[in-house]
Amino acid sequence: MKLHDYYEGAALWDKSRYVQGYEHRRLMTGVEMIPKDCGSIGDIGCGNAAFLALVEAHRPTIRAVGLDPSHTAAARRWCAAPVVIGQIADLPFPDKAFDVVASMAVLEHIPEAALGRAINEIMRVSARYILLNLPYRERRCRIRCNACGCGFDPHLHLRSYDDPQIERLFPGFKERRRVVLSGEEALIPFCALRLLRFEVSARRFPNAICPQCGCRVPPVPADSPAPTAAPRRSILRRLWQMQPMITVVRE
Numbered sequence: 700m701k702l703h704d705y706y707e708g709a710a711l712w713d714k715s716r717y718v719q720g721y722e723h724r725r726l727m728t729g730v731e732m733i734p735k736d737c738g739s740i741g742d743i744g745c746g747n748a749a750f751l752a753l754v755e756a757h758r759p760t761i762r763a764v765g766l767d768p769s770h771t772a773a774a775r776r777w778c779a780a781p782v783v784i785g786q787i788a789d790l791p792f793p794d795k796a797f798d799v800v801a802s803m804a805v806l807e808h809i810p811e812a813a814l815g816r817a818i819n820e821i822m823r824v825s826a827r828y829i830l831l832n833l834p835y836r837e838r839r840c841r842i843r844c845n846a847c848g849c850g851f852d853p854h855l856h857l858r859s860y861d862d863p864q865i866e867r868l869f870p871g872f873k874e875r876r877r878v879v880l881s882g883e884e885a886l887i888p889f890c891a892l893r894l895l896r897f898e899v900s901a902r903r904f905p906n907a908i909c910p911q912c913g914c915r916v917p918p919v920p921a922d923s924p925a926p927t928a929a930p931r932r933s934i935l936r937r938l939w940q941m942q943p944m945i946t947v948v949r950e
Contacts, residue, residue, distance in 0.1 A: 705855050706769040708906045712747040721882050726750045728878055729803055729832060730757050741797035743787050744805030752777035788816040795826035803832040807856045822869055829869055834859040835950050842898045846914035853904035883944040
């Protein structure tokens, strides 16, 4: 199985994920951090180009190009700018091709064997700036594959980053600005994930694919109990919504 089969899942690139809420705030934060004197940007690992679409809307004078290995994502791109199919460890761009090279929630997905080459490629095609979006001191959830027993992050996060790791990422580049994003999480599942090694249920991760054997999260078995009656579901939902929320640093 190729690791990037996960990224060919259409659900991952559904537009509704990016037009509101946390994901939209994350991308808009990136747009706001692009320096005013930049005339070009290359978004490496652009996915469906939601970030580039926002760049076009808010910084229309910037020349933009995207790159992603996923054909499914590229076929669903939002932006007018071109999106090239390619690999981060072998970028098809000349040296210093862009004033800004963006890597929005990408490096945490790169296998260790390709990470050094990917970082060197980002530095090679950047003329001035690098814009990063990284998981920051993330407490990652894990699910267990029912087929092979492998435990894995359902979003295929292979690593998170702390301050020393960020400082060492790109030799010769100096950090100019940092924004730390936080989000709210329900108290009960947040505490449970610190006590349990694996998620109790993998069904809330429908796009998850085991990186070891390629098995997808299985559907609900045919002999599963009937769904809870509507009044009972309503009561449980209200009780669930009444639990305290806590603010958690994310990226």
